[in-house]
Amino acid sequence: MQLARIAFAGTGIIALAAAMMPAKAEDSVASFYGGRNITLYIGSTPGGGYDSYARLIARHLGDHIPGKPTIVPSNMPGAGSNKLAYYIYAVAPKDGTAIGAIFPGAVMEPLIGTKKVEHDPSKLVYIGSTNNEADLCFVRKDSPTKTFKDLFTRETRIAASAEGGSTRDFPAVLDNVLGTKFKLVAGYPGSREMMHAIEQGEVEGACGLAVSSLSTAHPDWLPSGDMVPLAQEAIKGNPWLDARHVPLTLAFAHNDEEKQELELLYAQLVFGRPYVVTPGTPPDRVAALRKAFMETLQDPAALEDAKRVRLDVDPISGEEVQGLVAKVFATPPSIVEKLKQAMIYKP
Helix, strand or coil: CHHHHHHHHHHHHHHHHHHHHHHHHHHHHHHHHCCCEEEEEECCCCCCHHHHHHHHHHHHHHHHCCCCCEEEEEECCCHHHHHHHHHHHHHCCCCCCEEEECCHHHHHHHHHCCCCCCCCHHHCEEEEECCCCCEEEEEECCCCCCCHHHHHCCCEEEECCCCCCHHHHHHHHHHHHHCCCEEEECCCCCHHHHHHHHHHCCCCEEEEEEHHHHHHHCCCHHHHCCEEEEEEECCCCCHHHHHCCCCEHHHHCCCHHHHHHHHHHHHHHHHCCEEEECCCCCHHHHHHHHHHHHHHCCCHHHHHHHHHCCCCCCCEEHHHHHHHHHHHCCCCHHHHHHHHHHCCCCC
């Protein structure tokens, strides 16, 4: 009987200790973040879709982190957000006070890109992604190109970012894999500048621009017919575009190998807008940031804010994004090499 009481008491102590551990971890996180600033770096210029999503996060994330730190947004554009990815990977503090909103292309660049980068995306720590994404190929209504099939016979001049950005890499792959005839005008620093060029008639359109970016900056362009959607670059299409029978580029693959290459390219859109912190960030702060990220994008106030600025929210947890990145980096080398060759733009 005495042994049973001791065992019961021991079990109770263990249970109490287990219950106290999360509270102690939260107290430690709150003690660290209380009165501090977290800088949320944004890998694009102000005004585009990535910037809008990051500033939405910045307005609400601090309310869900123990200690309620102030979130300060700061733009760090460059090289398709590879500049920011390197900063978070190698330079930023390893204490959870720097978060990077990077492009999915910066995650994929070391695997399938054509230029050397200094960061390792598989070692970045992911706290979540705001949504699954679908990218779009579209043109002005006055363009002679009217359907995706027209791209196989007519050279179409489109705006593009630098290497590593989807607006440059995605149409290059379509040219090399499917045989489209895009003419890339590359070097625009962000989606805002590209959309301005389209508006001014400097180019006919774009390919690889996120639907959410387009609907945020110019919500009237597609519904009004000013811009004509040609095809969706995604594994899973956007519901609004699906309902209007805008095809997936995958439907134009000639064989399974081409389809595999495109699917690897578009895998990054499943984690469409990833947020990362530096390798070596203390695990309790990573857990707190991941929890806060998901709570933020389920917060009625944040969702109302997102609706006001026309942002679609479909969050993916940090753990899920981390797993997806690991899976992508385990792709067979033969498929990776074929896609890498296809990303070399040949004017």
